[in-house]
Amino acid sequence: MVIVKTTYKFRAYPSQVHKSMLNHQMHLSKQLYNLLLEKSQEHFKDYGKAFTKFDMNKWITQLKRKSPEFKELHSQVCQNVADRVSNGYKQFFRRIKERETGKKVRAGFPRFKSFVSSLTFPQEGGFVIGKKKVRLSKIGNINFVNHRDIEGIPKTCAIKKTKTDEWYLTISTEKDDIVPFTNGKGAVGMDLGIKKYAVLSDGSVLHNTHMSVKERSKLKRLQRVISRRKKGSRKRRKAVIAFARKYEHISKIKDDRLHKLSHRLVNSYSFIAYEGLEIANMMGNHRLARNIGEESWGKFTDYLRYKAESAGCAVVSVDPRNTSKTCSDCGNIQYISLSERTFACNKCGMSKDRDLNASVNILNRATSGQGGSNASGDNARPLAREAVVKERGTIIGDSR
Ligand SMILES: [Zn+2]
Structure with missing residues (x-):
């Protein structure tokens, strides 16, 4: 048995209303990212160790209580942002270790973001894929051009904006297969x-x-x-x-x-x-x-x-x-x-x-x-x- 992972990319056409919701949520994720990073830096300075994903999730819950606008972000999106900050930190610690072994690397802190241009729903439930529309929690139904049959179970869904204001969906799926007949031929x-x-x-x-x-x-x-x-x-x-x-x-x-x-x-x-x-x-x-x-x-x-x-x-x-x-x-x-x-x-x-x-x-x-x-x-x-x-x-x- 092998697990076959496939990634699909589709052009999406959010309505004006959805666009402004998406833009707003991207703005919130950017803020969340930077807040988590700041928090992680403080934590590192005070305790000399990483602010874990567990710490982050606890902290996000408190943040939502204090600043209700963050409730607009779906919990999965928040989780994905926390994952990214945490990964950024892991890289940082890896660089520090490398430097200790004498390698010449710069071990600067992960950087603050000036913008975020995508939202990622990392689990089923946060999104539902239909024939021509994808339903994103806390946003709504967004049209996309489904030019390819989606095979397997959708695992993650991301929506991304390009600099020219084009929108794309990236959907990754997984499928158990004994033999990965992926190109559909014999x-x-x-x-x-x-x-x-x-x-x-x-x-x-x-x-x-x-x-x-x-x-x-x-x-x-x-x-x-x-x-x-x-x-x-x-x-x-x-x-x-x-x-x-x-x-x-x-x-x-x-x-x-x-x-x-x-x-x-x-x-x-x-x-x-x-x-x-x-x-x-x-x-x-x-x-x-x-x-x-x-x-x-x-x-x-x-x-x-x-x-x-x-x-x-x-x-x-x-x-x-x-x-x-x-x-x-x-x-x-x-x-x-x-x-x-x-x-x-x-x-x-x-x-x-x-x-x-x-x-x-x-x-x-x-x-x-x-x-x-x-x-x-x-x-x-x-x-x-x-x-x-x-x-x-x-x-x-x-x-x-
Ligand atoms: Zn025989």
């Missing part, structure tokens, strides 16, 4: 290989991002030139440079392809599972294949991971044991030699391309426990059409 398992770069559980095949035979033989030729030259000679140095240039050039092209490929993938799927490969193991003694595969797959999965988040995609690795020896339909484990291209199950009779079978197993493994979901079921809506990358034959077709 899930796939991915089997990495040598001949086919990767086979996805929806049948898509990614081709040819390893070094090509032509590229490889060019490099080999340049390497042979080096070994023919006498050590320390000028000609040898030249040959070394030529080799390095070529190598660099090929690496750049490969890198570029991997970037594009990973970019397409995280934008085509919301969930990608791959084998956490002990790659060297998998490749056995096939030295050349290993060198090629290892470097490229490592980079590829790194790129996937770091591009995933902003694309609303989750990338996970799973235990690679027996992914190619297991029947993706019935779970039967049986021996299959490296040369066999088709997995034919002895138990249930299923027959599937070897790599496709493995990729379905990888997805099953990553999503197991998800209400009996099955990688070849609805959860893995084939997205082969969407995933087709037309560029330079990098990908994909439906190999089923």
